[in-house]
Amino acid sequence: MDKNLIEEIRRSNDIVDVVQEYVPLKKVGTNWRGICPFHNDTHPSLYVSQPKQIFKCFACGKAGNVFTFVQEYEKMSFYEAVKKLAQRAGIVIPEKERISPASTKRSQLLRIYTETRDFFTNQLMKQKEVLSYLQNRAISPETAKTLELGYAPEGEKILLNYLLDKGYSVDLLKDSGLFGNYSGNLVDFFRNRLMFPIHNSIGEVVAFGGRILEENENVGKYVNTPGTELYTKGKELYGFFKTKYEISKIGYALICEGYFDFLRLYENGFQNAVASLGTSLTEDQIYLLARYTNKVYMLYDGDAAGIKSAQRAALLCLSKGLDASIIELPEKDDPDSFLLENGPEALQERIAAAKDVIHFMAEAKSKTPLMERIDQLLDTVRSIKDPIKRELIVKDISEAFNVSTRSLFSKLHRTSVVETEGLYSTPALEEYPEERQLLILALKDPDNFNLLAQDLSPDYFNNKRYKELFKYLVNNASANMISEPAQLLDLMENQELRGLVGDFLFEEMQDLDFMSVLEQVKIRKIQRDLRDIDRRIMAEPENKTLLKEKSKLVALYRQMTSKVVHKDLT
Numbered sequence: 001m002d003k004n005l006i007e008e009i010r011r012s013n014d015i016v017d018v019v020q021e022y023v024p025l026k027k028v029g030t031n032w033r034g035i036c037p038f039h040n041d042t043h044p045s046l047y048v049s050q051p052k053q054i055f056k057c058f059a060c061g062k063a064g065n066v067f068t069f070v071q072e073y074e075k076m077s078f079y080e081a082v083k084k085l086a087q088r089a090g091i092v093i094p095e096k097e098r099i100s101p102a103s104t105k106r107s108q109l110l111r112i113y114t115e116t117r118d119f120f121t122n123q124l125m126k127q128k129e130v131l132s133y134l135q136n137r138a139i140s141p142e143t144a145k146t147l148e149l150g151y152a153p154e155g156e157k158i159l160l161n162y163l164l165d166k167g168y169s170v171d172l173l174k175d176s177g178l179f180g181n182y183s184g185n186l187v188d189f190f191r192n193r194l195m196f197p198i199h200n201s202i203g204e205v206v207a208f209g210g211r212i213l214e215e216n217e218n219v220g221k222y223v224n225t226p227g228t229e230l231y232t233k234g235k236e237l238y239g240f241f242k243t244k245y246e247i248s249k250i251g252y253a254l255i256c257e258g259y260f261d262f263l264r265l266y267e268n269g270f271q272n273a274v275a276s277l278g279t280s281l282t283e284d285q286i287y288l289l290a291r292y293t294n295k296v297y298m299l300y301d302g303d304a305a306g307i308k309s310a311q312r313a314a315l316l317c318l319s320k321g322l323d324a325s326i327i328e329l330p331e332k333d334d335p336d337s338f339l340l341e342n343g344p345e346a347l348q349e350r351i352a353a354a355k356d357v358i359h360f361m362a363e364a365k366s367k368t369p370l371m372e373r374i375d376q377l378l379d380t381v382r383s384i385k386d387p388i389k390r391e392l393i394v395k396d397i398s399e400a401f402n403v404s405t406r407s408l409f410s411k412l413h414r415t416s417v418v419e420t421e422g423l424y425s426t427p428a429l430e431e432y433p434e435e436r437q438l439l440i441l442a443l444k445d446p447d448n449f450n451l452l453a454q455d456l457s458p459d460y461f462n463n464k465r466y467k468e469l470f471k472y473l474v475n476n477a478s479a480n481m482i483s484e485p486a487q488l489l490d491l492m493e494n495q496e497l498r499g500l501v502g503d504f505l506f507e508e509m510q511d512l513d514f515m516s517v518l519e520q521v522k523i524r525k526i527q528r529d530l531r532d533i534d535r536r537i538m539a540e541p542e543n544k545t546l547l548k549e550k551s552k553l554v555a556l557y558r559q560m561t562s563k564v565v566h567k568d569l570t
């Protein structure tokens with residue numbers, strides 16, 4: 001693809017804007033910071049530099065530019081990411097530049113799911129019976145449309161034939177999770193059900209949930225697509241693609257359990273809700289939420305079972321460092337019925353009265369003995385990595401249960417294995433810091449880079465990774481790319497090197513002079529060569545050539561070190 005076109009597409013897609021469509025960022029100094037989507041975390045380790053148009057995660061090491069971010073996040077090829085961002089910026093890729101890459105299985109499955117969603121939503125419009133079911137449950141047509149509700153018709157092969165007609169292969173359909181297999185024959189998995197598309201956080205349909213329309217003891221009320229290449233159970237949150245920005249804006253999320261709870265909340269103006277999709281809240285779901293907020297409210301059924309799962313979910317959130325509260329509903333209610341009967345203001349009051357999980361557990365009229373509840377909380381504290389957060393929570397427990405922090409800490413330490421060790425361990429000291437400094441300075445300035453490429457060869461680098469990076473740069477980079485660091489990262493397929501470059505580009509080193517660091521690296525090389533030749537002379541004391549070589553090196557070493565000293569004096 002034409003380089004100028006790629007440049008135009010890059011310039012039209014500011015990395016901060018694009019990343020923010022996936023992860024909210026906050027400005028910190030000259031950089032932007034957020035929670036990395038490439039590893040599980042609730043701390044902001046992802047840095048994005050607007051002037052350099054690059055990102056880097058200092059926890060997992062992922063780094064790159066706007067194309068690689070989209071590529072990694074959406075598991076696409078480089079070309080697909082370029083195409084997607086061209087579309088985002090309204091840039092038309094000329095016919096001759098279009099490559100039709102062998103599309104991945106993932107992207108084929110995504111197409112199938114989009115077509116199936118359209119098929120189901122069309123079916124819904126044709127079915128009076130289903131429309132009146134929604135009306136009876138007081139779900140407005142607008143909500144049904146926004147959340148793309150649909151209907152899977154009765155019949156064994158209606159969807160199957162529809163997709164076969166569209167040209168999809170049987171093999172692909174087999175792996176789509178949309179069909180059951182009866183003795184070698186594919187049949188529609190969802191039949192006569194109200195269909196809820198499940199979207200991933202960027203709004204692609206990756207699965208479905210289906211609900212029966214008439215109660216029937218012989219079939220499950222809800223069924224979901226099984227795990228596929230697109231969908232892992234417990235990884236997505238229902239409705240999140242619609243509510244994530246509002247969650248980040250309002251500053252907290254309401255977590256409910258069911259589809260209808262979510263729809264009701266959404267209709268009543270609570271556009272910061274998500275549903276955990278019929279499973280109990282998972283760690284993955286918490287990490288997903290944590291990118292947008294660190295405060296969550298559990299809004300579960302009012303009965304004992306509901307309270308129990310709300311408490312379990314809230315503790316899990318707490319253990320990941322989130323503030324978690326529990327909203328109490330009357331025993332007979334779920335969020336859906338509560339809102340229908342009492343309206344949004346009543347729920348607003350319940351939210352305001354919600355207790356954080358620690359106070360909730362201290363004051364609960366439950367049969368669980370107090371000691372056991374404290375133990376449950378201490379177990380949670382143990383999994384919190386941040387020592388300050390730990391201490392704050394222990395203080396909360398002490399206050400809520402009216403026990404001293406001293407006894408809480410002594411119990412905490414007595415029963416906990418030292419597991420934080422290693423987390424904060426400092427990296428091993430570098431043998432030659434100047435090799436690192438040299439590369440950082442060369443990446444900052446095209447003139448430096450040219451000098452580096454001219455003056456040195458790979459054997460000047462003692463550190464293996466730096467040597468690799470040097471080789472890569474000399475073979476693949478140009479001074480031009482150094483002034484546009486994002487360009488440099490385009491085709492760097494080696495993840496480790498990309499991480500290293502990202503690392504270097506974020507480092508500020510104003511006080512160091514390139515030329516003197518370059519001298520240092522050269523001197524180190526001579527020192528290594530001298531040590532090496534001494535070893536060889538020990539083995540062959542009579543070898544004249546070696547001795548000659550050594551004296552040459554010594555002279556060179558003297559000359560260089562005197563130059564450096566001299567320079568330092570002036």
Ligand SMILES: [Zn+2]
Nearest residue numbers: 036039057060
């Ligand atoms: Zn990361």
